[in-house]
Amino acid sequence: MAIASSSAADWWRGAVIYQVYPRSFQDTNGDGIGDLRGVTGRLPHIASLGVDAIWLSPFFRSPQADMGYDVSDYCDVDPMFGTLADFDAMLAEAHRLGLKVIIDQVISHSSDRHPWFVESRSSRTNAKADWYVWADPKPDGTAPNNWLSIFGGPAWEWDGVRRQYYMHNFLSSQPDLNFHNPEVQEAVLSTVRFWLDRGVDGFRLDTANYYFHDRHLRDNPPLVPDPDATSHDAPDVNPYGMQNHLYDKTQPENVGFLRRLRAMLDEYSARATVGEVGDGARSLSTVAAYTGGRDKLHMCYTFDFLGPEFTAGHIRRCVEKFRAVVADGWVCWAFSNHDVIRHVSRFARNGAERERVAKLAISLLAALRGSICLYQGEELGLPEADLAFEELRDPYGIRFWPAFKGRDGCRTPMVWEQELPHAGFSLGTPWLPVRDEQRLLAVDAQEGVPGSVLEHYRQTLDFRRTHVPLLDGDMTFLNFNQDILAFTREKDGERLLFVFNLTRESQSVHPLEGVSEVLPMPGFAATFDNGEIRLDALDAFCGRIACRSAESA
Template identity: 55%
Template structure:
């Protein structure tokens, strides 16, 4: 048997678990780590390589775990450190890696570090957070804005200064210009590496450093929808974020992170990049083999989904990447579920049919892939009433923006019992009837379901070096068709996707041989052209 690859993450598939909504083992209405352990065989059956666990650390839960009050412990809501260690061991027994979130940009205001920092201007942690004096008139230090709305500064009466928060006011930004902060966070990451984690998903990884001179951001004269907080109804979009994030000092810290992980062979990082030039930043942050292993941006997490847009996005990142490595995602815990976001205008499309197409497209791009829990079921966005919302972001921007609760509702395990088998009591968010109809038990009983298609396709993909390691070359894109080539050595494939609602023919400029045995593929190769039905895909081996 060959030795495991330390670069398993190259071309790997990572399944994101949002623990609050995955499975509740103790009946309190909130998913937990023992719940993830109970469903490990299900995750393993998907034929993914790793699990990314969203935050489970000690937290007051103002932002549902993305406000950390202790970087080295498990919040009692999710279980114990022993539960986490049991989950690690069980996952490794099944050949699954475990990646955990690291929310390094900011902590909770309930963290002991912040309590000490805000107590005075003269203590050991006085400069662990970003503090600034008011302007002469008492107003905020500069024009920086919070992603969640309003100024990025909050007054603190103890220090008689403002503190910076790129997100909620209860999430003060750590000061990465302080070397002691950097070392503390590296030590906290090593705490988890010593317990066997296989890597980290780095939240808001380009937010770590701010401009030390606190210069104002310039106005954004070309507002575009999409990205983290970037919507025309959010004033955050009205600035070019030149000084409040994506600073050059970030790279030096990321090199320290990479140095730490190099001491733990086989570990990896995947970073979230949200900025005005995300593709270029992805390239810079993953190039050279001494910073991040891989990164993803919000470019495929927007409403835009035309073949031309995907072609342009892939072409742009490939033009910048050099030896860097992308990670692709079309859904996560922050955006509307992909089958609701990437629906076709004008014509209804069966969700399973569309789901198969998007599955194959995502898993055929060059790079690694993150799948969000429930994508394998084809879950639509849940409709959550205002009175049931818990997301502070959604509450602040209602009704123009419905928030993130609709993609975070409980995973439906059974179609015919209360709470869809997620919990024995009322869950923290309501179960969606539309999602419950697509429950795991229903789809496991149907060999042609989207769930079983995912299992078959991922098992097949594991055996295909062309898709794992191959290069990519874009051939064609129009309003319906996307065509590209993947190649390893002398083996080249043509990958074709009809994202439109009508049948399409594509004239083949070269000789090909249809690739047999691809799960769910249905393309009709007819001599010098190929016929693709709506929402279908196919592969062919390039000859000569």
Template identity: 60%
Template sequence: MSVSAEAPAAPDKDWWRGAVIYQIYPRSYQDSNGDGIGDLKGITARLPHVAALGADAIWISPFFPSPMRDFGYDVSNYTDVDPMFGSLSDFDGLISEAHRLGIKVMIDLVMSHSSDQHHWFIESRSSRFNPKADWYVWADARPDGTPPNNWLSIFGGSAWHWDPTRMQYYMHNFLTSQPDLNLHNPEVQDALLDMTRFWLKRGVDGFRLDTINFYFHDKDLRDNPALDPSRRNASTAPAVNPYNFQEHLYDKNRPENLEFLRRFRAVLDEFPAIAAVGEVGDSQRGLEIVGEYTSGNDKMQMCYAFEFLAPDPLTPARVSEVQKAFSIAAPDGWACWAFSNHDVVRHVSRWGHDVLDRDSYAKMASAILMSQRGSVCIYQGEELGLTEADIAYADLQDPYGIQFWPEFKGRDGCRTPMVWDSQALQAGFSTAEKTWLPIPVEHQLRAVGAQYGDPASVLEQYRRFLAFRKQHPAFAKGEIEFLAEDGAVLGYKRQYGNETVLCLFNMSAAETATELPAGDWEVLTGHGFESGLEGRRVELPAWGAFFAHHA
């Protein structure tokens, strides 16, 4: 009697829709060799934490060879690992362990610019006639020697830097050591797509695309117009940066990007079940661009804009406004929402700086994030309720903060090392006497070991709610319908198939009550929040939440 083996299940090409993605900043996650800097082996050793949390995937910020002027977002070799972080073999081991634990792996691709130490740029700047002369954005000076136009760098000053060898300016949207690649050149596109295949062949499950709307510039190098002061806001750049004074029509957001994204998506589709999320950095047109980049099933699977990464307070009206605006701008698109990442002030400090009960606030915010329509990014340490660290000027590493100190203190405050054991040296992050950024004492007290198993902790609430989310497909894939505003209460329904889940949140420090909407509702449990129900009246404690579904 012969027994035929079952064919392996086909990979789920839709795994990303509603996925919870855990962002890891490799310098700060776990140091395995005692040099004070996190590395790939350290990430591998800590993957059980991600699995226990319940995340579906990890996104690892850049670990490629780099002079580290912008801490890895200035890549000098796209197809290797910086020795600081380990080796390609270490990366292969990370992939293997993540997949064993059921975790997808996404990596950060920085394709709008490279390091000035990349061999492409070294060749490009050597003359005007070498094979890579047109691989970067070069332009002649104006007759008076000034830059070719008024474009500005996000990191301050002109977006043009003079090169004495070529006697031309090159464009840099970020640091002068981060020259912009010229994606108008098909050879540059082909090289970047070949690099993408390199990592896909190593087993990655997807990518986060850094500054996805910066890939192309206007070929005619037209000046950007001034932006009306009433439309300025500080979500793309800090308020002290004159970058916010321009409407960025010509230095980014160009229509040519759509065809390149189709080419990129075609490469992803050569492999099974690959997904990409693009970072759209534009405070004026963010959601509109997300709609363009995620429509039609031939570009990005998902994008995230800066609406929930901005300083604007998180209120019932704000949550409703952002989701409704997204549904208009991108009716066929899919968002990936985050409240914190490696570039912005941690949300517990950004929004809850005057909140007395930070833990309750963190729990409520996490439930709002994880019940939104879209996929979700959680930034390392967020699950511990970490606040923004106060870094002394002498300890600053971020060039952005050094440039605009003290009005803007940079990004180091959200990049401090992860805390694992409050009793261990450097909170279990490293055995080094000094870590690349200092670890605040208040963070050490919130270490994983101090919270694990404590049902009242922020960490255990994240774990509970992630498990609760997985029990109800409406959270991952369902539609969203907002209820009429009711004071401090945020209310909406998530509907998928025959399941409708009611979500109510008290976004205030005072107890409040609200009425159930029409229909028969059955209270849901297992999410970690307690509230009272008397008839149709829901009693919500401060920073509380309530969940129910149709009976």
């Protein structure tokens, strides 16, 4: 069987990307925090999965108020993670193993300790006075408008020196850069070039639709709830979700900046960008604007699959909406990341279902048209860790506890060796605890074990890689019933039929087209007999059928 491949420049199209959260991946110096040397040492594990690239969450210099998403120096490594030399060694080893390296770029805002902001807040007349979003108070001293911070409260913080408010979409220690200022754009692009010159293969753009704000600082209107929305900006307990964010993000000027960014990347060979777009009901139209025309972002991901729903109808609606709205763009699908409850805990109804759900989820993800992103530990079927309030480190969770427990439950350390202290993550006390429930799922407990979630991931990604249609082939949905997700993938003379039963009951279907060959999918027991496909609960089937081109001939 031929190995699916794309051109060197388009390596990202259909790629499988593995997200590494460095502070929780592997600690090598005993301080309880993962580091770049730890990433380097564990790259063989990542490569063994059969992925194409890694995405590294922020490792830049930072006060760590938001776990590195508050950057104080875009061109250096925070000492807790190592040095630039450590990064270079990690990059070289990844490339030796055939892995591309994508790094986070958090450029919508900086830390309040970044030298740019320190200078900006010092007066209204300094050289960087307009590098951040400053505004005068209303006559009664209140904030300039009604914009809210995702992390709670107003999106404005008073500064006594300038006697003005500055804008922050997240923590008050994360002031927003003023992208309306051309000097800011130049400075930000220069930091991106720094890493391009160092040899990175691409960038994950944090909050890619937050770069610009409305110049007139108009109030956001209230949100009219959309029952058909598949993506939301914030949990229900957060009043941020009560506004229609027309003016504090997703401004038309953003498109022009993304073109500038893409033009710079195109000066280098085979580089790629993946943008994070959190824009509620408008997410797909925003993705269309940001990826269409091949002159802006290469691909984006939204929050559509990051919620609690794991049904055939939901998956199909999300994919069909994307295809209807995003004509020539590209999507990156994911069920988990560092910001949401791990998907086996969201989708499984009980602990007994977790392994089955973990296998079904990756098999489904691998069959979809688009690139896919995996989050560290999901290849082990790790559930969300249950943490006490006293153990939380996430400011988001601390702010909205107990209605919202934050993001620490998905950020607990990777588990490597079942019997070692802290499951082999660190010889010191980890920054977040390792629960026994996760320790039992460690890599060494699943390595080489037939039927384990880890081996299922390897087999599934090998299946995806060795079938040409799964890279970027056409995708066509088939109609059976609302409980069954069925579609074909076709390219270069091969047409595959996929049928997924996401229910807890057995199902059977009679495909209208003949199955010429059953392709065993790892870990599933679906059968085909006398023209009928029979699926157990949470089961999947794949078969080869005649190509449409052959039928018409």
